[in-house]
Amino acid sequence: MSERNSIIGKIDWVTVLIYLALVIIGWFSIFSAKYDEMHPSIFDLSQVYGKQLIWIGASLLIGFVILLIDAKFFNAFSLWFYIFFLVALLAVLVYGKATKGATSWIEFGPIKFQPSEFAKMATALALAGYLDRLDVDLQKRKDQIVAAVLILIPMALVLLQNDTGSAIVFVSFIFVLYREGFPGAGWAMTAGATAILLFVCTLLWSQKVMYIILGSLLVLSVVYYIVTKKKGIVKMLAVFAFMFVFVFSVDYAFHKVLQQHQQNRILVMLGKLDDPQGVGYNVHQSKIAIGSGGFTGKGFLQGTQTKYDFVPEQHTDFIFCTVGEEGGFVGTAVVVLLYVALLVRIIILAERQRSTFSRVYGYAIAGILFVHVAINIGMTIGLVPVIGIPLPFLSYGGSSMLAFTMMLAIFVKQDANRLNIL
């Protein structure tokens, strides 16, 4: 059997088919969103849908090449990938081109390229490569610091580009750290969730109400500890102290740390601010578009909301609107289902890996994909503030299409090769 045949037999077709389904749904949605009577062909290369086809073709080609490369290559060169994209991120800061407030593009002649999309994959590779080393133990302080720094450097560089959305994606590495037993990762996840809850509640109800709620909980807990004579009352009190300080500082942090447009986006999501001229407009129109789809949708190319320029960024960050308007609840539910299936599949595959490298990498990309999907879809239906990051495999854009495809292809290759690892 030739190398090629053997690879076709070993790759996980569930993953690949879900991937292909999403890419095709995306391409048709972009066509529908940007449909132009004067250019009625989906293959018209002068239009964004034609261009997306080029990106899809290029992505499939690169994905195929990755499947043919020796699986060990990615582990061996993980650090070099990482360094390469760190340099690219630095280059963006120096030579980059600003779009919509963020400086995240770099131009090579006619080709624009967004290194931050690739930096996520490179970071996943570097972290996997590092944890794969035999002398690395996440219980050791030094190794914990190295792992954290590997994640924080690209995150900081992306943040310096003023691309908050892409920086938030790096938070997704908490999942893989948790899985690999990084001390405190589970605690951090709980604390993070609690912090978001306290933050939202404080903005919704005011600090006074939160003090009353926390105070009541504190009294109940103290009574409970005393009655049951449980140990650790000091720890419990410390946790409450932190929560009080947090609530106390929410107002300050909200007004002083966040930029005005970020504040507005959060207030709009909470329904506290009616700003339909600015951010509110996007979300309002996006919800109208999705909501007007009904159960079965208006049908392919029959959407009105997404075509008349009502929804901004409809072919990039708001592509999910087109799915919702033309595919209805059936369409959106299928897309959500496909994403959940893909994420769960990646976790299952990751768990069956023999090498730490493959497992860590699998968990890392599952986290990255999850954060992208959760934030993007959540934003279009008003559950998450507006954060401009693409919907993987669906949104228009060469950099994100290439980066997500490469990210997934590398994992599929590792998985296909898992039996060769002793």
Add this chain to the structure above:
Amino acid sequence: MRTKNNNLSTRKLLIIGIFIAVGVAFVMKLFALQVVDRDYKEKADNNALRFVTQYPARGKVFDRNGELLVFNEAVYDLMVVPKQLSDAIRKDTLNPFDTLMFCRLLEIDKESFIERMNKAKNESMLKPSPFMTQVSKENYAHIAEVLYRFPGFYFQTRTVRHYPNSIAAHTLGDIGEISKTELDKDKEGEGYYRQGDYIGKSGIEKSYEKELRGVKGLKVMMVDVHNREMGSYMDGALDKEPVAGKDIYLGMDAELQAYGERLMVGKIGSIVAVEPSTGQILAFVTSPTYDPNLLVGRERGKHYQELKDDPMKPLINRAISGTYPPGSTFKTVVGLIAMQSGSITPATCFHCSGQGSLPIKCTHSHGSSPDFANAIMNSCNPYFYESFKATINNPKFGGIKEGYQYWKDMTYKMGLGHKFDTDIPAERSGNIPSREYYDKMYGGQWNSVTIRSLGIGQGEVLVTPLQLANIAAIIANEGYYYPPHLIKCFGDTTAIPEVMTTKMDPGIDPKHVRVMKRGLRTVFSGPHGTARRYELKDIPQCGKTGTAQNPHGNYHSNFIAFAPEENPKIAIAVIIENGGYGATWAAPIASLMIEKYIRGYTVREDLEKRIMEGRISYKNER
């Protein structure tokens, strides 16, 4: 990494749980949004929106006394949204679009219809573009009645400028439809304008475009398939009120400006009058001029072409774009620099042999060795050539080139050889040659004799009337000036740009300027003063004539002046191209302007008549 404990793999359950929980939450929310809540469906039905731009009223312009110079008149632009039209044609076959009737209403032919439509389509299928701008009131009334039959079209009200006094065309400037170049430039920066918008093209309309235009507003209307407005979208939540433009008060005195324009009829040249204590321009006359109302409305293009083709070039603002040899008016500059550098004193005498003087002969008759006062009164050429020579040869500079550099720097500080860059567009720099220029010209071998013409304001030196008026203001103020500018203040409390309120000091001791001032007074009052014929008993005037050789024919008649001698209210420069002696045309015009401004009326009727009726013939006149 060593896999120490395998029970870590149970952690996958929490992660998978989170993924599924979020997925379920999304599906539930989507179900609520898409299936349960019918509200969004209705909203979408009403969602054919029209974004109507609300144009703010452009700011008005007043003169220094509050007289209205520019205001707005309403006109109607017919707009089209190509996509709405093509949708309607496709869907609504029962009620076909009657192109023929439409064309007849607008008084255009079918080709013009197609051409306009294609232009709109190229701009945007979805956004409104102007189909026909400034539709007449009569046509507007006819078309508005039947507009419901033409989906995709609607009217937008806009205003055009009107100039009640028909004066100061170049200063006030004009507005016109934004050009492709201007649009592209705007897209790089602010991104405020759309195709079809109006923008200041010249004059203060251009320099104060941002203040005058205000901020566009927006009205979002819902329209049904028959192109009828169904009311405000989201109760007007998206609407934005336009912000009216700021009014502007100019330093200009409308009456003085109109008087100046009357005096200049039949002559080519310029009058610039400034208020010395502020730098505000009181009169900014260029001749020939035109009626600013010509460049308004649909005939604008035609009139513009006519003015452009006129051989007398009425579109040029000679007050700032004309560069002239200053002639003897420049002796003020030469004299001040010579005194400031210590190269001469008021008592210094230079020998003059009249017509026989070398290397520059004298055209005036006076005593043979005049002192400074006599020299300025009689405009003695050898005296100022010698003063110029004494300045650049002054041993304290260590060399003639260094001396010349000092001299050039001083002229720069007095506002010559560069633009003031206040609020007057299309200003030119004039010319004071650099050291390097002469090095190149004479291969490094030059001295005070080579460049002697500079001493009497001839040769390479070129000034604009505005720069010359500023020289008069410097002497009037006994040493300082404010950069000359058009604006007095805005209609609100906005401060005018700092560059116009910054006092400039050329570094000439007031005591030298006072000597000069006394000298310029004798030009009117002295027995041999070159402008003695225009002396007024009750208004002490100071001035200096200039008669400048030029390559275009007869001498240019130049004059600078200010009055009254103490606390001057007005400083002025007049240049009449090919007018002959400075005392023939420029001096009486300046004197009449001074009288008109200070007194409010004039008493020298004969003189006024002679000037107003005077015509100078020019080679290029039709």
